[in-house]
Amino acid sequence: MDFEAVIGLETHIELSTVTKMFCGCSTVFGHPPNTQVCPVCLALPGSLPLINRKAVEYTIKVALALNCQIQSFCQFHRKNYFYPDLPKGYQISQYDLPLGRNGYLEINTEDGTRKVRIHRVHMEEDTGKLIHSGLTGRISEAQESAVDFNRCGVPLLEIVTEPDLRTPEEAKIFLSSLRNLLQYLEVSDCNMEEGSLRCDANISVRRGDMDELGTKTEVKNLNSFRFLSRALQYEIERQKKILAKGGVIRQETRHFDATTNRTTSLRSKEMAHDYRYFPEPDLVPLEISDQWVDEGRRSLPELPGAKRLRFMEGYGLPEYDAEALTSSRAMADFFEECAKRYHRPKIISNWLMGDFTSLLNATDTAVERSKVTPEHLTEMLKLIDEGVISGKIAKSVFEEMFNTGRMPREVVEEKGLTQIADEEELARLVAEVIAENEKATGDYREGKGSALGFLVGQVMKKTRGRANPELINRLLRERLGGS
Numbered sequence: 001m002d003f004e005a006v007i008g009l010e011t012h013i014e015l016s017t018v019t020k021m022f023c024g025c026s027t028v029f030g031h032p033p034n035t036q037v038c039p040v041c042l043a044l045p046g047s048l049p050l051i052n053r054k055a056v057e058y059t060i061k062v063a064l065a066l067n068c069q070i071q072s073f074c075q076f077h078r079k080n081y082f083y084p085d086l087p088k089g090y091q092i093s094q095y096d097l098p099l100g101r102n103g104y105l106e107i108n109t110e111d112g113t114r115k116v117r118i119h120r121v122h123m124e125e126d127t128g129k130l131i132h133s134g135l136t137g138r139i140s141e142a143q144e145s146a147v148d149f150n151r152c153g154v155p156l157l158e159i160v161t162e163p164d165l166r167t168p169e170e171a172k173i174f175l176s177s178l179r180n181l182l183q184y185l186e187v188s189d190c191n192m193e194e195g196s197l198r199c200d201a202n203i204s205v206r207r208g209d210m211d212e213l214g215t216k217t218e219v220k221n222l223n224s225f226r227f228l229s230r231a232l233q234y235e236i237e238r239q240k241k242i243l244a245k246g247g248v249i250r251q252e253t254r255h256f257d258a259t260t261n262r263t264t265s266l267r268s269k270e271m272a273h274d275y276r277y278f279p280e281p282d283l284v285p286l287e288i289s290d291q292w293v294d295e296g297r298r299s300l301p302e303l304p305g306a307k308r309l310r311f312m313e314g315y316g317l318p319e320y321d322a323e324a325l326t327s328s329r330a331m332a333d334f335f336e337e338c339a340k341r342y343h344r345p346k347i348i349s350n351w352l353m354g355d356f357t358s359l360l361n362a363t364d365t366a367v368e369r370s371k372v373t374p375e376h377l378t379e380m381l382k383l384i385d386e387g388v389i390s391g392k393i394a395k396s397v398f399e400e401m402f403n404t405g406r407m408p409r410e411v412v413e414e415k416g417l418t419q420i421a422d423e424e425e426l427a428r429l430v431a432e433v434i435a436e437n438e439k440a441t442g443d444y445r446e447g448k449g450s451a452l453g454f455l456v457g458q459v460m461k462k463t464r465g466r467a468n469p470e471l472i473n474r475l476l477r478e479r480l481g482g483s
């Protein structure tokens, strides 16, 4: 039987506002436990919440960038449940009147551009954090648990897709496009290690010829791209096996365990009525005027799709390059800074997609934290153009700059990497190489053109890559005769 997977994602994003959603406490990550708390976020009796205007503005921006309809009248609701990381006994969230609805995000898959529909975008507050002592960090095996309320009340954005994704690969592309968009909007750092971007998935499987959806499970704890793919792969296979045997999928919430790569049942799925939602009586409804929406629209930066087109048209870059460079705002900005200082965009692009990206990946460094700046790269490119260093040497200069942050001229001078431009010196090395390589020289004279490449390589070796290969080529040919 042919099965098709149906996936929807629910992402939670911590907004990078200075203060929390309903009080003035700081949102900075990593401070000692319970130092960023007040009566409001600790839910002490008599305290009253106040809506963070900035968080609403950020949410409007995100909803607009995701092509959502903005609700002019929206409201906060109480979502009631008991858990030790939630001192109020309820979370202030949005229910039937979310800020944004019915949007979409375009993603680029191997099969072309696809629209993934966005069901809703709403605001809520984060919970505190439980720390379970014990080897596994899971509550079932813990001796004791501690609670940190610093995160309690941090503004959260929830973005829910329609079940439009079909493969783990597509889900990954969606999440990475969404993260890229949010980083462009500068509303969150989307740091997955620090929990600023968290993802849950709804997964069901159906026979290829069916229209209706199968029973879904919700998988939690997909907090890296790798976990997301692995968890989806596992869960899809698990459901297929059950259905193939004629079994039934139970609607439930499952936990992904990254050490075993499996999902395990956590609890039967809650229904909305389990949460006894009701309008938050301590907050007035939120009216979002057209003027406020217009301000949000005007404040939107150039978004990735538009930037990609401009990179192709304005700089004459191939689509592949434009896509790679705009896949993060930091990289796109880096490129544009370089392009202001150096006039050959394609050369810049080659270095950024090649050496720069591989060094960033190898050292797990973010573009923003790189020691190489646009000044470094463009000065180095000028040194190549001026014939001071060869393209080959430039690779090691680049690596040195990347590791130390020193300027290219310094590196070149200190390491004696300048290109040998002295023809006499090169001619002497050419003569040496000819004398040492009788066989290759003979081959070349007998018409074997490829032998020349070998001889050029030998001269380059003697200069430790500091010669201009074209010049050596010419000198060798002059010396050996022939064309």
Ligand SMILES: [Zn+2]
Pocket: 020, 023, 024, 025, 036, 037, 038, 039, 040, 041, 042, 153
């Ligand atoms: Zn507080």
